[in-house]
Amino acid sequence: MGNGADDSSSGRATERKRHSRLVDFFIRLVREKPLGTLGAVITLLFLFTGIFADLLAPYGMNEIHPAEALAPPSAKYWLGTDNLGRDMLSRVIFGARISMIVGLAATTLSVFISTTIGMLSGYIGGKIDLILQRFIDAVMCLPFLPILLVIVALVGPGMLTVIIAMGIVWGINGSRWMRGIILSYKENMYIEAAKAIGCPTRRILTRHLLPNVMPFVITGFTISVPGVIITEAALSFLGFGVPPPEPSWGGMLSGPGRTNMFLAPWMAIWPGLALSLVVYSISMFGDALRDLLDPRLRGGVGRYGVRVKKGKKGG
C-alpha cells in the first residue's frame, strides 16, 4: 500500500495527497479497529460473492433436482436442497448478489436524495426550508415498513421498485440529519469568503460545502446499508420485495418453503445466517468508519449542546 503513495508522487500534488490520505485511512483502520477491519473483509467477500455468483455457484439458482428435494447437507449439496430440490448453497450465493445490489443501489439513491434535500433546505433556507420541512415531517411520521409495503404493493413487486421505494423513503428520512449538518457547516468562514468573491450558489454548494460534508455523507452511507439490506429481506419475506423465483434471502425464509422447514431445518438456517453475517460485518465496518471519519461522534463532551436538541425538536 505504501508503494501506491510513492508511485503517484511524481504526479500532481493534490493527487498524491488524496492517495496517501486513503492509504493512511486503511492503516488506521487496520491498527485501531480490528473488528471494523474484519467487518470490511467479510463485506468485501460477500461483495465479490455477489459479483462472481455465476462462477462460484455450483448449480444454477433456479436449477431443480426434484429427485433430491429436501436433501440434507452432503458432499454434493454442501448446504442441502430446498423443497424443489434447488441447491441451497447456490441460492445463498445468488442471494448475496440481490442483497448487495439492493443494499448499495437503494442506499446510494437515499444518500443522494438526503444530501440534495439537506443542502437545498439547509443552505438556501427561508420559505423553501419551511415548506420542505413540513413535508418531510409528514413523511417522517409515516411508519417506514408499512409505507414501503404500500408503495411496493401499488407499483408491483420487483427489485427496481424496492430499490426506488427504499431509496426515496430512506432519503427523505435522512435529509433531516443532513440538513442539520449543512446548517452548522454553512456558518464557516470559507463559505462567507466564497460568497464575498461572488461565487454562485451552485458552485458554493458543489465545490465548497459538499467536499466538507463528504465524511458525513460517507458515514451516512455505511450506517444505512445494513438497515436497507434487512428491510429488503423483510419486504421479500412478507412477499412485497424481490418476487419468489429470485433467490432473495428474505424470500427464501418465507413462502411455500416454510411448511417444509420442519422436514428440512437447514432451509431456515442458511439464508438468515448469511443475512445476519452481512449485516453484522457492514455494521462493524460502518462503526469503525464513523469513529475514524467523524470528529463529532468520537465521544467525549460537547454533544449536550443546545444545537443538537433543537435539531431533534424540528417536528
Place this chain on the structure above:
Amino acid sequence: MRVYIIKRLLLIIPTLFITTFVVFFLMRLVPGDAVDALVAEMGQFGGETLLGESRALVEQELGLDVPFFTQYGRWMGFLPDADGSFSGISQGDLGISLRTKKPVIEEIAVRLPVTLELSIMSLIITYLVAIPVGIYSAVRQDTWGDYLGRSFAIGWLAVPNFWLATLVMVFPALWWNWSPPIFVIPFAEDPIGNLGMFIIPALIIGFSASGGMMRSTRTWMLEVLRQDYIRTAWAKGLRERTVLIRHAFRNTLIPIVTGIGYQLPMLIGGAVIMENIFCLPGMGQLFLTAINRRDYTVVSSLLLIGSIFVVFGNLMADLAYGFVDPRIRYR
C-alpha cells in the same frame, strides 16, 4: 411550558394535514387502482359482466367518479359527500372497508387491543434489557462485561426479527415437539395463556429493538460519567450505587425517553411482521390483508393511525424531557 405545549399541538395540525395528503396521493398514485383490481375480480367470479358498465358502477360506489381534489375533500370531510352529508377524517369517520363493507373504525377497534398489548410488552422488554446492559457496559467500559454487552447489542441489531421468529417456530418444534401458541386466547378468559401468547413475539421484537437502545444508553452514560458533577459526587465520598443511580442515571434518561419516539416506527414494523408470523389478529395483520385485497380505505386509515401514534409519541417524548431533565426550559 403551557405555551410550548400549545405551540407543539398547533404544529401537529399542519403535519398531520400534509400526512393525510401524502397518504391519499400515494393511494391514487398508480393508474391500475382499486377499481381495476375489483373489476378484474368481479369479472372472474361474476362471469360475463359488462366491464364498462360495472366499472362505472364500481367507481360511483367507491366515490372515484369525481376529480382528485373533490375525492380528497370528501375523504377528509371538508366537502359534502354525494348524498350531501359531511363525513370524513375530520369528523372521525374513516370510511367503509371496500371488501367487508363494515366501517373501518369497527375493523380497527377489534384489532387494536392485540397490537397495543404486543407493542407495550415489546417496549417494556426493550427497556428492561437495554437499560441495565447499557449502563453496565458503560460503567465497566472496555472490560469483558462491556465487550459481551456490546457484542450482544450488535448481535441483536444484525439478526433480523423475522429470521429469529422462524427459528423459534421451527427448532423447538423439532427438538422438543413444542411450538408457540398460534391461536387467540382472550385476556378475560385466561390471563396467563393470553400473556403466553404474546410473550414470544414480544420478546423477539423487544430484544431486536434493545440493541440500538442499549448502544445509545451506553454512549450517553459514558458521556455523563465524564461530567464534572459526577467527579464531585465521587469526591463527596458517595457510594458507587448513589453516584450511578442518583447522579448519572437520571441524566441518561433523556435519550432513553426520546428513544420511545424512535422506537415507535420500529415497533409498528415489528408488529406487522410478528403478527404475520404468529397469526396474531392485530392491526399489522389487518394491514397486510388489506394491502393484498387492495382495500384502500383500510390501508390509508391504518397508515394515518400509525402516523398519529408516531406524532404523539414524539410529542410525549419531547414533553417528557422537561420532567426528567430540569435543565431544559421550554420557550
